[in-house]
Amino acid sequence: MLQRHFMASWVPVFMNHINVQLEHQAEPFLTFQLSTIGIDGFPQNRTVVYRGFLFDEVSTNIITFTTDKRMPKYSELAKDDRFEAVFYLPGARKQFRFKGHARVIDADHHPIVKLDNYKPRDVGDIDSDDEDEAKESSVPEPSPNAFAPSPTTSIPKSEDTSFWNHPIEFHLVSPKLINQLHKDHNASYSNFNDIHVPHELTLKPPTDEEYAQELSRQWDTLSKALKKSFRKPDPGSRMTPEKSKLIDSIKRGVDGKKDIDGYKNFAVVAMFIDTVDFYDSESDRRVRFEKDKFDMWSEYEICP
Ligand SMILES: Cc1cc2nc3c(=O)[nH]c(=O)nc-3n(C[C@H](O)[C@H](O)[C@H](O)COP(=O)(O)O)c2cc1C
Numbered sequence: 001m002l003q004r005h006f007m008a009s010w011v012p013v014f015m016n017h018i019n020v021q022l023e024h025q026a027e028p029f030l031t032f033q034l035s036t037i038g039i040d041g042f043p044q045n046r047t048v049v050y051r052g053f054l055f056d057e058v059s060t061n062i063i064t065f066t067t068d069k070r071m072p073k074y075s076e077l078a079k080d081d082r083f084e085a086v087f088y089l090p091g092a093r094k095q096f097r098f099k100g101h102a103r104v105i106d107a108d109h110h111p112i113v114k115l116d117n118y119k120p121r122d123v124g125d126i127d128s129d130d131e132d133e134a135k136e137s138s139v140p141e142p143s144p145n146a147f148a149p150s151p152t153t154s155i156p157k158s159e160d161t162s163f164w165n166h167p168i169e170f171h172l173v174s175p176k177l178i179n180q181l182h183k184d185h186n187a188s189y190s191n192f193n194d195i196h197v198p199h200e201l202t203l204k205p206p207t208d209e210e211y212a213q214e215l216s217r218q219w220d221t222l223s224k225a226l227k228k229s230f231r232k233p234d235p236g237s238r239m240t241p242e243k244s245k246l247i248d249s250i251k252r253g254v255d256g257k258k259d260i261d262g263y264k265n266f267a268v269v270a271m272f273i274d275t276v277d278f279y280d281s282e283s284d285r286r287v288r289f290e291k292d293k294f295d296m297w298s299e300y301e302i303c304p
Contacts, residue, residue, distance in 0.1 A: 230262025
């Protein structure tokens with residue numbers, strides 16, 4: 001039978017250690033450090049809460065966090081979408097460093113996904129002997145450096161000032177389509193080269209409605225206190241007696257506004273990951289995972 005790759009090879013490793021960590025710690029959530037490139041060119045680093053995978057589906061291979069649109073990290077990533085994110089899981093003494101490109105889901109934006117490179121093939125269930133042959137016949141001939149880490153995006157043209165409207169190449173397809181594939185063909189998000197996709201099915205990126213649902217799903221997972229924080233005065237602005245009073249009344253829920261009034265400032269950030277550097281300090285082993293331009297993941301051990 002054809003070996004189907006439903007997710008990047010780092011995902012099960014990551015999920016395993018995330019789950020161990022959550023079992024061993026008192027808090028029900030995990031944080032990580034997110035680095036961006038500041039508007040002034042300085043590195044910017046801060047703690048954010050891990051909000052699971054996009055569409056609550058690990059095989060998207062896309063990790064999310066939420067933020068307030070008024071915070072600098074939002075405009076920093078709009079200007080330069082490159083990030084590095086570091087998780088340290090002390091229970092298991094493991095570190096994951098993710099590098100990639102960010103896209104946002106909010107009331108005005110969602111990722112514009114280009115699926116051009118990911119032509120599915122109708123391979124059906126084939127013997128593993130046939131696998132290489134089938135791959136050869138359907139995957140475009142790789143360029144000599146095709147297996148180098150692949151930047152998912154290029155720099156936007158000078159007239160295009162934000163990465164939020166800039167297309168990103170990634171095999172992110174509509175969750176509805178994936179559910180259909182899952183039901184009908186036992187498939188899931190995957191490396192498209194290895195999914196049995198029927199001829200009549202056209203791969204489509206997630207729809208506007210699916211992104212809107214995701215924004216609302218993530219909003220619903222926030223605590224009452226966190227929802228309130230989205231209607232506080234501008235984060236990072238100078239404190240004044242008036243703002244202090246307003247913050248106090250928001251906290252006490254007597255500011256005359258509703259949770260939904262903060263929704264316009266709410267954003268989900270999707271981290272489209274290109275490389276993962278995994279260091280297991282327990283065994284002193286280090287593994288690098290890299291995505292090529294066909295969204296095929298390779299992994300190899302490196303010296304710690
Ligand atoms: C435990 C903890 C969790 C946090 N989680 C988030 C988060 O999920 N999203 C967020 O935008 N800020 C979060 N923050 C606040 C950020 O660290 C940071 O102070 C704030 O977002 C402003 O960052 P910026 O000015 O770089 O945009 C968290 C802070 C702490 C201490």
